Amino acid sequence: MLIVLVACLAVVAAKLQNDPAGQQIVIFKQKTEEPIGIMTTSAGAPIDTIDATVTLNSPLIFNEYFMDSLTHLVRERIPERLVHAKAGGAFGYFEVTHDITSICKAKLFSQVGKRTPIAARFSPVVVERGGIDTSRDARGFALKFYTEDGNFDIVGFNTPMYVYKDPLLFATFVRAQKRNPATNLIDGNMLWDFLTLRSESLHMFMLVFGDRGIPDGYRHMPGFGIHTFQVVNDFGDKHFVRFHFIPEAGIKNLRSEQARKIAGVDPDYATRDLYNAIGNGNFPSWKVSIQVLTQEEVESAGFDVFDVTKVLPLNRYPLRPLGRFVLNKNPINYFAEIEQLAFNPANLVPGILGGPDKVFEARRLAYRDAQYYRLGSNFNKIPVNCPIQTKPLIYNRDGVAPVKDNERDTPNYYPNTFNGPVPYKEKYRASLIQIYQDDPNNFEQARDLYDNEMTTDERSRLVENILYSLGGAATFLQDRAVKLFTIIHPNLGHRIAEGLAVNRTITKFDWDD
Structure with a gap:
């Protein structure tokens, strides 16, 4: 009996040693020895x-x-983010492994082996700040590169496509997934009303309802820039790229039942896993690749390559390796470094012009406005948001703290004749191309996803997960969904219709089954 007890204690001790998140405050005591x-x-x-x-x-x-x-x-308490409120995050570096200077002059890509500090934040979209990490939901995949030309932010997703093509739908999409204003409950009728009114959203939601809908922690989650970015080289030549981030530890996901069980015992599963991995020296890393298009390829593509609801086919535009990033440092204080970590797609650097699509344009406004609301007009002076490799020289003054030195005694207007900061002149100045965007239509890509990218078992689980969500919606919404899924693929529509027919005969749920 004594031997068994000693063995159990040894197992507990070993577990504690491998649990930096659970033992953080104990580790602090061990490091400090006496009151600080x-x-x-x-x-x-x-x-x-x-x-x-x-x-x-x-x-x-x-x-x-x-x-x-x-x-x-x-x-x-400050206002929580409207979406992406709950998150895990960490810090590390991006390293260039392949030369792309022929297409992009951004200094962070200037030579093989170059390292740039980064911050990363991973987050479910809909879950509120106190919610669970294992919800069936898309995830944000946001990176901040602290370059010598200022901060460059990629505010991406764990899906290679986005929900809608017209940013006018942003408020509708968010409200449809949030709580019913009357009941204060998440309402499947609202979600499926949106999805069936805006059918372009089904492409992304086939991934959300499929096997990729619940990542097995953030370390095993891929990321995508979703936009097709315009970049230029030293001579002003234009190229267009999409960013891909693939975990070197492999992509892993949870099944629905696994996720529900984990949520019951550890609602912070993904956040804890990320913190513990880094704390134990098992630093997560991602390969960074890009798809590259010339302007001629953009014009001859036969579809809108800037449509964020679509993917760029890999067989036509293969991945080109660029680098890797590693997360090797946990936040010292979560609120200061992760909650106040402020992303903005408008944070661009010379050589990277952003996306010419309307969703990117709208995000340039929306993210900035959100940070003003949450953090105040000086949010870029919060240490985690400062461009640490360069000193900002700006004409902004005053406002809610932090103002730091408030630009000291330099002139506060431009232009001036008193030696305030002056702009630089770019030799080959480039501007975003102007594009025309037609109405969204991605049924063909959604059909290809179902037909060619999913296995038989994956299709079955997709149907099961759709029925789990759609089964409680109003009958007319179910019928509308079946019509759309049938357009995507007759087999998919038929299986969902069959499942709904069975579901409608059930009058009582036995939660013990």
């Missing part, structure tokens, strides 16, 4: 033991520790 210093107020005044211990029988308003902590507590 004397408590102070936020203004820096030392706090007496009596003031920090008891307030009974003494005036509360004269106890600055009490006043400082209580009034701060009720102000500790």
Whole structure:
């Protein structure tokens, strides 16, 4: 019996040693050995033991520790993100492994072996800040490159395509997935009303409802830039690229039942897994590749290569290796470094002009506006958002903290004759191409996804997961969905119709089955 007890204790001890997330506060104690210093107020005044211990029988308003902590507590929350509210994140570096200077002059790609610091944030789209990591949902895959020309952000997804082509639909898409304003519950009728009214969304949602809908942690999740970015070389020559990020540890996903069980015991599964992997020195890494098109290939493609609801076929535009990125540093303080990590597709650098599509244009506004609302007009002066490899020289002043040195005593208007900062002149200036975008139609690609990319078992699970969601929706929405899925592929529509017919005969759920 004693031997068994000792063995059990040894297993527990070993588990604790391999659990940096669960043991973070214990590790801190081991590193510091004794209290790190004397408590102070936020203004820096030392706090007496009596003031920090008891307030009974003494005036509360004269106890600055009490006043400082209580009034701060009720102000500790900032607005959570409308979407992508819950997340895991980390820091590391991007390393160039292949030369692409012939197509892009961005300094972060300037030579093989060059490393650029990065920050990464991974997040379910719909889940609220206190929700679960194993929801059936698309995921955000956002990267911030701290380059010597300023920050470059790729605000991507774990799917190679997006939901809609017209950004006018953003508010509709978000509200349809959020809580019903009357019941405060997630409502399948709202989701399926959107999906069946905007059928281009079904291409991405076939992945969400398929085997790729629940990643097995962020370390095994791929990422995609979703937009076709315009880039230029030193001579102003144009090329167009899509970014792909493939985990070197392999892509892994969870089945629905696995995900539900995990959610019941560890709602922070993916966040914990990422933190522990990095804490144990098992640094996650991704291969970075690009699909490359010339302007002639854009014009002769036969479809809108800037349509974010579509993929660029790999057989026509094969992947070209670019580099890899590694995450090797956990955040020291989650709120400061991950919650305040602010992305903006408008964060571009010379050589990368962004996407000419309307969704990219709308995101340039929406992300900036969201950060202003959440973090204030000086969000780029929050340390995690600062362009750490260059000193910004700007004419912006004042506003809600942090303002840092508030640009000191330099002139605060441009142009001026008093030696304030001046713009540079680009020798071969390029601008985004102008494009015409037709109405969305991606049924052909959705059909190809079902017919050629999914195995027989994957198709069965896709149908099962669609029925799990669609089964509770109104009958007219079910009928509308069946028509659209039949257009995508007759077999898919038939199987969903059959499943719904069976479901409609069920009058009672037995949750013990």
